[in-house]
Amino acid sequence: MPEKLEFKRHRRLRSSDSMRSLIRENFLRTDDFIYPIFIIEGTAIKNEVSSMPGVFQVSLDRLKEEVEEIHALGIKAMMLFGVPSEKDEQGTGAFHESGIVQLATKLIKKEFPKMLVVADTCLCEYTSHGHCGVIYNQDVDNDESLKLLAKTAVAQAEAGADIIAPSNMMDGFVAVIRQALDDAGFENIPIMSYAVKYASAFYGPFRDAADSTPQFGDRKTYQMDSANRKEAMREAASDIEEGADFLIVKPALSYLDIVRDVKNNFNAPVVAYNVSGEYAMVKAAALNGWIDEQALVMEMLTSMKRAGADLIITYFAKDAAKWLND
Ligand code: PBG
Numbered sequence: 001m002p003e004k005l006e007f008k009r010h011r012r013l014r015s016s017d018s019m020r021s022l023i024r025e026n027f028l029r030t031d032d033f034i035y036p037i038f039i040i041e042g043t044a045i046k047n048e049v050s051s052m053p054g055v056f057q058v059s060l061d062r063l064k065e066e067v068e069e070i071h072a073l074g075i076k077a078m079m080l081f082g083v084p085s086e087k088d089e090q091g092t093g094a095f096h097e098s099g100i101v102q103l104a105t106k107l108i109k110k111e112f113p114k115m116l117v118v119a120d121t122c123l124c125e126y127t128s129h130g131h132c133g134v135i136y137n138q139d140v141d142n143d144e145s146l147k148l149l150a151k152t153a154v155a156q157a158e159a160g161a162d163i164i165a166p167s168n169m170m171d172g173f174v175a176v177i178r179q180a181l182d183d184a185g186f187e188n189i190p191i192m193s194y195a196v197k198y199a200s201a202f203y204g205p206f207r208d209a210a211d212s213t214p215q216f217g218d219r220k221t222y223q224m225d226s227a228n229r230k231e232a233m234r235e236a237a238s239d240i241e242e243g244a245d246f247l248i249v250k251p252a253l254s255y256l257d258i259v260r261d262v263k264n265n266f267n268a269p270v271v272a273y274n275v276s277g278e279y280a281m282v283k284a285a286a287l288n289g290w291i292d293e294q295a296l297v298m299e300m301l302t303s304m305k306r307a308g309a310d311l312i313i314t315y316f317a318k319d320a321a322k323w324l325n326d
Contacts, residue, residue: 026305028298030074030324034118034271035317037070038209039063039104040083051205052276053283055315057083060103067108067115073321077116079165079313080104081210082125090134091126095151099126102159109160118192119156121149121166121177124212131214132168132222140222145170150180157186165248167194169222174242190245192271196232196258199223202251202277209276232258236266244268248313251275253300256307263308272309274301279315294323 013023038057045059058066070078082100084093093099105117123145124132133145145168153164164181166173174193181189199220207213224231236247247266249259250273263270286293297316304312
């Protein structure tokens with residue numbers, strides 16, 4: 001008798017759709033998604049962002065119909081970005097009571113009370129120079145910026161935001177915002193910190209959409225170097241210490257190792273931000289007929305879950321929700 005050859009038959013568990021779904025380890029749900037939206041000052045505007053087909057800047061008077069669609073798809077959270085018609089050195093539109101994000105928040109919470117409004121807390125869309133803080137001596141001044149960011153977070157909470165998501169990458173932003181929210185009576189409003197945010201070329205299309213390109217220099221003195229991994233752990237650790245309730249890793253696709261590191265080292269919910277450049281690349285290829293968009297998007301989003309993301313901020317949320325509902 002010849003000896004029986006031993007090897008493992010992995011294909012046994014891949015033999016049919018039913019078998020594959022029986023052993024599937026990770027899943028996408030519509031509840032995983034946060035849909036980012038750009039609200040522009042003005043009326044009757046629904047502008048498609050040229051580098052982000054399918055993504056629009058919408059004015060307040062067109063917002064309700066947009067949210068209706070998102071709500072009907074079962075998406076439970078939206079992230080708001082403002083595109084003001086006027087900017088200044090201090091970015092006052094960010095924290096003004098009638099700033100565009102505050103007005104949009106009020107409208108959404110009035111019409112759709114169950115929709116969770118996540119307010120992006122940053123100054124770059126509102127400053128004339130396009131930096132995420134205020135400028136002194138040609139530099140972004142950390143501690144002066146913190147004061148305005150704290151005011152912004154409180155204004156957003158006063159307007160009814162459910163979650164504050166500071167993306168500015170100033171040191172101490174979570175501590176200062178937590179304290180300001182608590183002092184204003186918002187101790188129950190969570191902070192979804194952009195804890196690990198890299199200085200990335202993947203943000204290009206967003207800066208078209210939000211008109212937030214820095215007018216001089218770049219963001220490398222506050223956003224992280226893409227070559228670094230341990231630094232991400234230091235950023236996440238300090239944010240947790242300062243009171244962050246969620247940790248965002250941004251961008252997502254080229255940083256899935258970091259998503260996994262954050263997941264393994266911290267117990268807070270981990271959020272992957274599938275950013276504008278990641279969206280634009282897929283859309284461009286899809287519009288050329290070079291890829292199967294649905295299959296590719298679902299594969300990408302699932303890979304973020306597999307890497308450890310509990311939630312995904314994505315411009316694909318509407319498409320993915322439709323595909324999941326089908
Ligand atoms: C604001 C902010 C940015 C993004 C989210 N919040 C831009 C930036 O830091 O330049 C990028 C999101 C995306 O690319 O989809 N600071």
